[in-house]
Amino acid sequence: MAIHEQLKKIILDTLPGVECVIGWGPGQDALHGSPVFMRKPEDVDSFMDTPLGAFGAVNNLALFLPELSGKKVGVVVKGCDSRSIVQLVAEKLIKREEVVIIGFPCEGAADLTKIEKALPEGREAGEVTGAAIVGETLKLSLGSEEISLGLADIKADKCTRCKTPGAVISDAFAGIAGKAPEVRDEYADLAALEAMSLDERFKFWEREMSRCIRCYACRNACPLCVCRDHCVAGSRSPHWITQTDSTRDKLMFQIIHATHLAGRCTGCGECQRACPAGIPVLLLKRTFNRGVAEIFGYDAGMDTEATPPLLTFQVEEAHIKEREWQ
């Protein structure tokens, strides 16, 4: 039985005990999918009923869990999504027993930006009339035109450094979890930025952030952003950022978001995926992720029992040499 069918069976078995099961369903066009909240058996029909199937399961559905806390829900997760759940449980933002986690062996998810870029000059995602995955390629039809794209070329960057293709924790699992690959995150994206001079980096952010339209899609897509309606971006007390359309304030918000996620971010990349202006906002979070890994050997979302490193301390810190200055 295909993974997709196995998942459907698990969801059907799960439904009676839960408020709903969150999964992926069809979206606005052949390429895009969207979350579906399955409450009745007939809702399950639409699950992964998309041309891209599991490859198109891009959304991190853990996003919805804190809002649903107090109710028992099921959720289908990629490995990276499960890390968000682990982190939410570790921080007691959701209760483990309120979530039925359904995993499957993820082989990577699409980066729609990459697909759109690969389309012929002037063509848009909405013009794609048909799509199908054949072996290791994605075949797209745009009217009469047919194009093939290698899956490896249109996979999300995060998939290339994924070390959790199966769920970190799960209650049910479709298929057999493969062995976790020996992947080391080399932070190639950060290295590329750091190849620039300080001045160039400064200009890079000025340029990138000037495109920000302050829509906060990045924040709204972040499964670990807990403040929700009480974000400091919109408050006067405290008044961290003004409402002016300045690059400084836009960047300040990104720094605030990254700082709030320091030691918590699992690198799911939903912030960057959600950005309509294509600003690489994940970079700032990954800066902290790398720092936290270096200093504390900590990787968020791997252990429900771990305390995020910035919410605890050691009297003697093995990897902080603060006395080297002075």
Place this chain on the structure above:
Amino acid sequence: MKIGVFICHCGSNIAATVDVLKVVESAKSMPEVVYAVNSMYTCSEPGQQAIEEAIKERGLTGVVVASCTPRMHEPTFRRTVERAGLNRYMFEMANIREHVSWVGKDKAANTAKAVDLVRMAVEKLRLDKVLIPKFIPATRKVLVIGGGVAGIQAALDCAEGGMDVVMVESEPSIGGKMSKLDKTFPTVDCSSCVLGPRMVDVAQNERIELHAYSEIASISGYVGNFDVTIRKKATYVDWDKCTGCGLCTEKCPSKKSYDRFNEGMGETTAINIPFPQAIPKKATITAASCRLLSGGKCGVCAKICTSQAVDYTQKDREITVKVGAVVAATGYDLMDWTVYGEYGAGRYPDVITSLQYERLLSASGPTGGHIRRPSDGREPKEVVFIQCVGSRDPSVGRPYCSGFCCMYTAKQAILTKDHIPDSRSYVFYMDIRSPGKGYDEFTRRAQEEYKAQYIRGRVSTVYPKGDKLVVKGVDTLVGEQVELEADLVVLAVGGEASQNAPKLAEKLRISYDGYGFFMEGHPKLKPVETNTAGVYLAGSCQGLKDIPSSVAQGSAAAAKVLGLLSKDKLESDPQTAGVDVKRCVGCRKCINVCPFGAIREVDMRGQIKAEVIEAVCQGCGLCTATCPQGAVQLSHFTDNQVLAEVEALCQS
């Protein structure tokens, strides 16, 4: 807001290197400032009066004083504005003396800096809110942890002042280190004659509830309202029945138990009363040495006891008490002298510690007050004292001076001569530290009257030769190697913080230094307070000290407790954190990090919210820096206030 700014000349302290009038002029154009003036000495009576008059005449609603450090006069000026009818928190200071005029030579640069600091204070003041202290009820009872001389003094003084006292002592008897001493310097008084009656007073005082052989399991709550759980360790003897007759200790067949009270200078029975003057005078069984409790057959003590007090089934039990204040008087331990391998410490029986020597000198000690070598029981004739063993020695992590060793070594040299008139004492020392009333005279007497030979220098090695010990050292005054043959070597071992001090500090939520000594509130002005309201310190737990200082601190701590609990209700500092419940999302991060347990989780119509317990909050602001959405704000140091200060500095 109508802000008045007062710029102090502080005589010439500020005016010499800051153009005060220029600062006044600049202040006049700052937002909401309606009045700015210079003042010769703002803290003087006319200076304070000028502030009061300006508040009344000009209707000021906030005041900035630019003068010295707020650590000095913030309380003074808060009272000033309060006298004129303002809330005392509608006041800010700019430190233009310690941070400007005294540290910079360039008058123009200093003046510009002073203007910035005043602007910063004005911007902060503009966001200050009226804060009103709350009153919380208090339990008029004090917990004294530790029954040494400092704790005894604190307990008796508190009881004398009408306060109920709960005393907790970890050993089976109170008395502490002092009860082990033979005599005390510089009067050569009998230690137990001085201390004994005070111990009896503790036992007899109706206001004092004593829990010996007990420890603090946990403490929660806050000033005026601490909840203490005391763990009473199993003694296997029902102390309500035990009469302290000592029959059991005579009949106990297990006679090889380590004698804690005698510092291992003798052996004792498995069931024992530590010393004749013990308070409470009750028997305790050391389970590890007891034949029956370690699995064998015996039961002699239970059979012999006329009051059926022995109970082999006894378990540790816990009791809880409510107190309003705590005095920590947990004393010190001797440092582990066996790290000094070169002195044969711990290897040669005739190399002993000064405290072991006290037990040999004591008439109630294992040798009945006759000095006998541990190895062969012979009376020593040549006694070498080595000072600074574990003091002033960074190589063993003890760079500090223990403070009392010079004096007790002089005393022990004197007593040696008293006990054995034909003996000779040698003292290797680094410096003689004897700053106290009659102290230096005492060390002179040891040398001049009692002919103790003082050798300024360190000992390099001690090794056995026949039945003697060869002590090799240097006399730095003569510049020669010294080699002595000794019958007994006494190491003046320095003190260190009690082993369990850090653990207790965590329970009490007080700070301790790198050595484990508890931190006083201020090195000069708050010597017995801690930074946790309602917790006080007495004796060596705060830093090593001799008996008179420990007693003085015990009384000082008692005075603080009596002062604190003289009222039924306590005023709490309103500069605490507060939660904006509308903004709180109940993520609990503030609860996790609060060092004082001052934030609790409350259920508000089904939603989790954080709530600050104002009386517990110490105002550190860690929660404010932790809360991602800024829902927890520390009064008087809100995010907006700090941001306003940053803006005032950066935009200028």
Place this chain on the structure above:
Amino acid sequence: MPELTENTKELRIVGFLCNWCSYGGADTAGVGRFIQPTDLRIIRLPCSGRVNPLFIIKALMSGADGVLVSGCHPRDCHYAEGNFYARRRLEVFKHLLPVLGIDRRRFEYTWVSASEGPRWQKVVTDFTAQIHALGPAKFFADAPELDFLKAGEGVMQP
């Protein structure tokens, strides 16, 4: 100890100091008349644990050329644990600055006790010299002059 010439133009340095140790140490330096460069202005906070790392970037983005945080030495915190949290947060935060294009030497944190007047003098002098060596910081322009069409690789939504 590096000396600054008297005519060097002042730069803007913001200090966040805990009230109990470092602010007291700065006072002690004052009482001892330990002369220091005048660039630094001190914001008094109860504890280094009160320092939200975002204060630092806020200052740097608002025009500060350097930021110094100083608290009680580890184990000596007036509030027992505040500086332990601060140490972790500030250490992690350091990583962000170079990625933003800000020299990481523009921010340092250290520990100075209330009795360490001479040490405070050295900290201020050395840090001021460090900032002067870096020179004035760049300011994030409010409305950068950019060719919008060339901006980034990203996709502009209609």
